[in-house]
Amino acid sequence: MALSTGALVVFVLIGVAVALFVTELLPPDMTAIAVLVALAVLEPYTEVAATDAIAGFASPAVVTIIAMYILSDAVEGSGVVDWLGAHLARATHGDDTRLLGATTTSTGLFAGVVNNTPVVAVFIPMVSDLAEEAGVSPSKFLMPLSFAAMLGGTLTLVGSSINLLASDVSEQLIDHPLGMFEFTPLGVLVFGVGVVYLVTVGYWLTPARLAPERSVTEAYDLERNLAQVRVRPDSPLVGRTAADLFLDADLELDLDVLQIDRERAVVADEEDVEGLQTRAIHDTYIAGSGQPIASGDVLTVRADRQVLNRFAEAYDLRQFPRERVDAERLAAEAHPGMLVEAVVPPDSDWVDSTPEAEKLTERFETKVIARRRGDEVAQSGLSKSRFRAGDTLLLQTTESAIEFFYDEDDLIPLDGAPDPTPDIEPEAPPELDARAPLSVGILVVAVLLAAATPLSIPVTALGGVVAMVVTGCLSPADAYDAVSWPVVFLLAGILPLGVALQRTGGAAFLGDAIGGAAVGLAPVLVVTLLYLVTALLAAVVTPVATVVLLGPVAVDTARTLGVDPFAFVLATLFGASAAYITPIGYQTNLMVYGPGGYRFTDYLRVGGPLLALLSVVTTVGITVIYGL
Structure with missing residues (x-):
């Protein structure tokens, strides 16, 4: 099959989009919108009219995702996830194996019906604290936590935006939208095998990058670079602010002033006039607050030894031993910071x-x-x-x-925060908010109505949003704030690419090419290859973009091989949800990247074997449950 000019133009646009997704020269949502505009401007070649280009904003998948963001926020805001986290803490206190099993299982189950980002956001500090209590590195738990959220997203249609987008693509290409629980049997199989891997082999492979029970000064290697200096009466700093230091361009010091400590004497007992006893009071100011520096002030600074020496010499400062600066002194209870x-x-x-x-x-x-x-x-x-x-x-x-x-x-x-996260103390679990049963009930009803009645999921989900607002579970302002609008624009902007691939023959060209290369291979092996290719691309680009790009290719490949395309759609869906091998593949992977102290290659180390295992499990599941 010859490649048309229009298909060539679309492939060039895809190449540019992929490069922008990988390099992040533009935010992903802006890249998607740029693609949308380019497709409409190049309509004679792409065959995507302006109305088709913006049709993604009315896509059932996008509408449902907006509604599910709001429903998830109402449930999370009612304290259900916090409550569950605290009870898990009580049940697993001090046992790392039970902790890992309980958190991965509960996170995955929650992710099947609730947006997994707030679930992981609540569990990160809880799991980190429990790991410290158990004397185990938090790194051993945080990556499995993210992977469990990704696995749980394959349990129901509303488990992730990937599923909703795959349903939209499937409806357009083969007139077969995915039902609410249509792929749940396969999702349960994949989830079960994945969790078993995470608590056994995965736990063994996950590196302990962060040592438990380290002070923050140790964790951030600050001990060698924190010091204190006292301002002498004749110092040029007297009367200036910390910000003024950066105006002295001739020094060019790689130094930060963190805080200013000032000691003042006050009368301890005003009635004791004869004795006139006094006591010292320490006032502490965060540098940059505009507080002028006074004689006798003690400045806490971050600098290496050479820079500190130059700083002290230039401004007539007395240096203190570095050993006197630690996390406790830097953030003592008497300090406002x-x-x-x-x-x-x-x-x-x-x-x-x-x-x-x-x-x-x-x-x-x-x-x-x-x-x-x-x-x-x-x-x-x-x-x-x-x-x-x-x-x-x-x-x-x-x-x-x-x-x-x-x-x-x-x-x-x-x-160290004012506890927006669950209470970790096992004897004091938080009480459920009065709105919790109602918000959970509304979410469950919205999901079940879509599964058991002719009503579509966008309608039931939006109905659930109205119910949340009417019953006071969520305010209208909070409902709008709950939506991740960059994700919405990313989805709506990338959808026209699939349309362009289809109309210009680009998808058919790739399908023929893959089908020709797969001649002699059993369809089951082609499904496995499609799953792996999708997962690899999703780990580099975004899973939603991968579904849109490879969905049409999967369908045309199946038709070339003469097999049911639905099985290939499922392989694409589950492959896009398996972006385990990089931290940039999925948002929860990024969320645990820093707190776990991971290296980029750690995701390949733990996620690679999981991907290989699930490629076999998913293929077997598709073959046995749905047939090829």
Whole structure:
């Protein structure tokens, strides 16, 4: 089959899109919208009119995803996940095997009906704390936690956006939308085998990158770079602010002033006039708050030995021994600041921004002291360094600030925060919110109505949204805030690519090519290869884009081989959900990347054998349950 000019144009657009997805020169949602615009502008070649290009925004899959974001947020906001996490903590307290089994199983089951991002967000700090209590590295639990969420997403149609998109593609190509529980038997098989792997071989393969029970100064290698200096009366710093240091361009010091300690004397007992006893009070200011430096102030700074010496000499400062600075001194109870570890989630507004652009110091009295990206730790130049999804930050901040960051979904606190996460103490599980039974009931009814009645899932899911608002489980404003709009634009923008592949003959060309290469191979082996190719592409690009791109190819390949295309659609769906081998393949992988201190290759080390195992399990399951 000859390749048409239109198909060639579409392949070029796909190549550009894949390059942008991988390099992240543009955010993925903007890349998808750019593709949408290009398809419409090049309509004579792509055969995608403007109305077809924007039709993705009205796609049943996209509408359902919007509704499920809202329903999931209502359930998570009612405290159900927190409650479950606390009870799991009680049941598994001190036993790492039971902890791993319970968290992977419960996370996967929740992910079958609720968006897995908030589930993993709540479980990360809980699992990290329980691992510390058990004396085990948190790294041993966090990657299995993410993989379990991905496995659970294959249990029902609403388990992930991948499933909904695959259903949309299947309806367009073979007039067979996926039912709510149509692939649940296969999902249960894959989930069961996956969990067994994670608690056995996977646990053994998962590296212990972070040692348990380390102070934050040890975890971020700050002990060698933290020091304190006292400001002498004749110091040029007197009367200036910490921010003024950066105006001295001639010094160009790689140094951060973290906080200012000031001692003042007050009368201890005003009635004791004769004795006039006094006591020392320490006032502490986070550097950058605009507080002028005074004589006698003690500055806590981050700098190496050579830079500290230059700093002290230039500004007439007295150095203290480095041993006096540790996590407790840096965030003592008497101080307004606190040290908090927090993760930047994939949908945070901070992604691609900088501390300087967000004005963290000026607006929130918050300073980024260190950053862990995978197993790499950075301590300098952070004010202008861009945040990435999955970064773990060590912040010097205030209780009100971290509460605000959590409420705005900009950060997921790991510890030291005003407990937006479940109480880990086994004797004090939180009580369920009064709205919990109602919100869970509404979600269950919405799912069951779609499965047991002629009503479609977009209709029942939107009905559930209305019910959540009417019953007070969620406010209208919170409903809009619950939606990850970048994901919505990504899905809607990428859908026209599948249409263009179909209309220009590009999908048929690839299908013929794969079918010709597979001549002599049993269809079951072709299904396995399709599963692996889909999983590999999803691990590099995005799973949703992979479904849209390979869905039409899978159908045309099946037709070339003369077998039921539905089996090939399922192979694509489950393959796209198996992006285990990189941290960038799936958003929950990114969420645990920093907190686990993982290396990029750790995902291949643990996820590679899991992918190989599930390629066989999935193929056998498709063959036995659905036939080829």
